[in-house]
Amino acid sequence: MSNENLKNFEPKDIQRGIWNQETVSEIEYKARYGKHRIRGCGATRYMPTFDDIMILPSQLSRMSIDTYREPCETRVVLGKRFATKPLVIETPVMIAGMSYGALSKEAKIALAKATALTGTVISNGEGGLLPEERDYSYRQSIQVLPSRFGFSKRNIEAADMLEFLVGIGAKPGLSGHLMGNKISEEIAKLRQLPTGIDLHSHPRHGDAFGADDMVVKMEQLRSLTKGEVPIFIKIAAGRVKEDVKIAVKIGVDGIIIDGAQGGTGAAPVMASNHLGIPTMPALVQAVKALEEMGLKDDVSIIVSGGIKDGADIAKALAIGANAVAIGTGAMVAMGCKVCLKCHNGVCGFGIGTQDPDYRKKLDIDEAAERVANYIRAITNEAVLLAKAAGKSRLKNLEREDLRTLTLEACAMTGIPLVGSDYVFGQRFGFGE
Amino acid sequence: MEYLDALKIKSTQINNMIEEKLIKDKELIIQNPHSMHNIATGLAIDGKVTIKGSTGFYTGGFLEGASVIVEGNAGWYAGDNMMDGELIITKNAGCNAGTYLYGGTIVIRGSAGSRVGYGMKGGTIIVCGSAGRWAGQMTLGGKLILLGKVGKQLGESMYKGVIYIQDEEAKNNLGGNVFIDKITPTEVDELNTLFKKYDIDAKGENFVAIRPMTTGRHTYVLFNPDLTPEKARKELGKNPKKLEKGVAYE
Ligand SMILES: Cc1cc2nc3c(=O)[nH]c(=O)nc-3n(C[C@H](O)[C@H](O)[C@H](O)COP(=O)(O)O)c2cc1C
Numbered sequence: 169m170s171n172e173n174l175k176n177f178e179p180k181d182i183q184r185g186i187w188n189q190e191t192v193s194e195i196e197y198k199a200r201y202g203k204h205r206i207r208g209c210g211a212t213r214y215m216p217t218f219d220d221i222m223i224l225p226s227q228l229s230r231m232s233i234d235t236y237r238e239p240c241e242t243r244v245v246l247g248k249r250f251a252t253k254p255l256v257i258e259t260p261v262m263i264a265g266m267s268y269g270a271l272s273k274e275a276k277i278a279l280a281k282a283t284a285l286t287g288t289v290i291s292n293g294e295g296g297l298l299p300e301e302r303d304y305s306y307r308q309s310i311q312v313l314p315s316r317f318g319f320s321k322r323n324i325e326a327a328d329m330l331e332f333l334v335g336i337g338a339k340p341g342l343s344g345h346l347m348g349n350k351i352s353e354e355i356a357k358l359r360q361l362p363t364g365i366d367l368h369s370h371p372r373h374g375d376a377f378g379a380d381d382m383v384v385k386m387e388q389l390r391s392l393t394k395g396e397v398p399i400f401i402k403i404a405a406g407r408v409k410e411d412v413k414i415a416v417k418i419g420v421d422g423i424i425i426d427g428a429q430g431g432t433g434a435a436p437v438m439a440s441n442h443l444g445i446p447t448m449p450a451l452v453q454a455v456k457a458l459e460e461m462g463l464k465d466d467v468s469i470i471v472s473g474g475i476k477d478g479a480d481i482a483k484a485l486a487i488g489a490n491a492v493a494i495g496t497g498a499m500v501a502m503g504c505k506v507c508l509k510c511h512n513g514v515c516g517f518g519i520g521t522q523d524p525d526y527r528k529k530l531d532i533d534e535a536a537e538r539v540a541n542y543i544r545a546i547t548n549e550a551v552l553l554a555k556a557a558g559k560s561r562l563k564n565l566e567r568e569d570l571r572t573l574t575l576e577a578c579a580m581t582g583i584p585l586v587g588s589d590y591v592f593g594q595r596f597g598f599g600e
Numbered sequence: 601m602e603y604l605d606a607l608k609i610k611s612t613q614i615n616n617m618i619e620e621k622l623i624k625d626k627e628l629i630i631q632n633p634h635s636m637h638n639i640a641t642g643l644a645i646d647g648k649v650t651i652k653g654s655t656g657f658y659t660g661g662f663l664e665g666a667s668v669i670v671e672g673n674a675g676w677y678a679g680d681n682m683m684d685g686e687l688i689i690t691k692n693a694g695c696n697a698g699t700y701l702y703g704g705t706i707v708i709r710g711s712a713g714s715r716v717g718y719g720m721k722g723g724t725i726i727v728c729g730s731a732g733r734w735a736g737q738m739t740l741g742g743k744l745i746l747l748g749k750v751g752k753q754l755g756e757s758m759y760k761g762v763i764y765i766q767d768e769e770a771k772n773n774l775g776g777n778v779f780i781d782k783i784t785p786t787e788v789d790e791l792n793t794l795f796k797k798y799d800i801d802a803k804g805e806n807f808v809a810i811r812p813m814t815t816g817r818h819t820y821v822l823f824n825p826d827l828t829p830e831k832a833r834k835e836l837g838k839n840p841k842k843l844e845k846g847v848a849y850e
Contacts, residue, residue: 360740362814374699374718375680384637
């Protein structure tokens with residue numbers, strides 16, 4: 169063969185295992201800058217998900233509920249352990265805390281409006297509370313973060329729910345990152361920051377160094393909220409069993425667990441891809457921990473990290489969550505294409521940007537309607553699955569309605585493998 | 601003058617009682633605080649509360665308006681998230697005093713533990729004695745005035761705000777991303793006014809200011825592992841056995 173011909177047979181489209189485009193890109197970056205890469209969106213690697221689970225339909229052993237005609241309740245009550253005014257939302261789908269800073273004002277307002285259209289709760293995220301968000305939201309959750317940007321007693325007074333933030337799945341053990349090109353004058357003002365810096369925010373709660381102190385802190389927060397507002401703690405999934413038990417001791421009403429595949433506006437690649445454990449096993453461990461303590465019915469669990477459709481919701485609820493939180497999903501509903509460039513503030517959809525021109529690209533009301541539609545649709549999907557499994561309430565879904573598709577998921581969840589009654593590993597409530 | 605004996609009261613009850621008493625009379629004395637946590641949390645009524653003894657954690661947290669005097673020591677996190685008003689501690693304060701301070705004034709007549717003024721955003725903290733390490737870490741605003749000796753990492757990564765010190769050795773103890781600057785005449789006046797108000801024996805003229813370095817977006821110096829092969833080679837020589845004894849790790 170001539171040289172010309174040989175060229176056509178060179179293996180140019182073949183990747184050698186781990187030396188794929190992503191690996192090469194990562195090395196190129198490090199070789200150039202001598203530091204770790206920070207980027208948007210979260211983990212890129214494969215992790216086990218709720219898709220490895222199937223829901224058992226009702227047939228002869230149970231009756232199904234009519235998908236299109238019979239009712240099925242979706243309302244949930246969250247944080248009723250101690251709070252005298254627990255949070256009541258119409259769908260078990262919360263909008264996760266995404267900071268004003270990571271997101272544009274328009275995106276924040278659209279998300280808040282979407283909660284009003286669907287009767288759910290939105291969390292403010294790191295950058296303080298936008299007055300518009302508070303005004304438009306159906307229920308407002310307020311994060312108490314280690315940085316306390318734009319935080320004061322006024323924020324606590326505006327809260328329908330408090331979230332004491334310890335970590336998020338995309339960068340557990342780290343703090344907020346907001347790169348300089350997203351720190352506009354307005355963001356800087358709200359956060360009391362100088363413009364023109366790359367922000368790596370406060371790593372620890374300056375007023376609670378350690379769990380023992382948090383017990384006392386909790387008493388303080390209860391006193392400030394007159395015991396009315398449910399207080400959650402948000403943790404990234406790591407040593408979930410221990411963390412959940414400690415959180416319960418601290419005295420929370422509920423726990424938000426963010427799995428390792430959770431989204432972010434900016435995080436070191438290493439943190440997203442290698443810190444923490446995935447959402448599904450994290451939820452299993454949280455539920456187990458509460459069951460061991462005999463407090464499953466008292467302490468609410470909200471789970472997040474990769475929740476994308478009604479099946480995820482139905483399965484999370486069946487395993488034992490009381491609600492889910494969505495971040496990336498809500499952004500995608502607004503038009504986000506998950507391009508991983510959230511950190512640099514150049515977002516042609518006007519979502520992850522502070523640039524005045526880009527921001528104009530997001531039509532607030534249209535985006536709000538899309539997010540609301542998305543929430544309605546995934547709630548409906550969850551209901552469809554629940555009814556097919558014979559439930560007239562979403563929350564009646566239970567572990568027994570599930571079977572796992574893979575050995576991996578089976579061992580992780582303690583739910584029997586399809587086609588067998590066998591559980592490889594710890595049996596999660598399935599006989600002995 | 602109203603009185604409250606805290607001996608048999610729980611910390612979950614005391615704040616309502618303080619409020620009720622302050623409605624009756626603008627002055628209240630609390631006896632037997634027995635290092636109770638969360639005294640005067642979020643108190644939003646004008647008045648003067650004198651605590652006769654030492655307090656536990658979070659004294660005057662989220663305080664808003666009242667003047668609280670601790671005649672003794674205060675535990676960790678005194679005046680955390682304070683909004684307005686005054687917190688005066690006649691002896692020492694534990695770590696993280698005035699953390700996330702938003703407004704108002706904290707005066708610690710003795711010394712303060714580490715991280716006084718962590719992430720503070722406004723208001724004023726005066727420490728008459730010495731202050732532990734990482735004082736004023738990542739502040740976002742306000743004034744931190746340290747009369748005595750200061751520990752290491754002073755003002756680490758301040759974003760905004762200012763720290764005034766007179767400790768000559770502080771230049772060896774500065775945290776990253778801050779610099780020592782001259783104090784302006786207006787600032788001297790401000791300090792002297794405060795010293796006079798709180799009867800503190802100090803002169804504004806003797807202070808220097810620590811300010812954040814916020815020039816240009818990539819100038820922030822954050823931790824980076826120090827790879828110093830030359831140094832290591834010198835220290836270790838050709839004898840790798842030294843490594844086993846942990847010399848390289850100090
Ligand atoms: C753009 C963006 C900004 C975020 N900002 C915050 C934040 O300020 N505080 C926080 O607790 N979590 C933050 N998160 C994490 C979300 O609250 C949530 O845990 C995560 O998005 C859930 O995973 P999902 O995106 O797969 O649904 C952010 C996520 C995104 C995508």
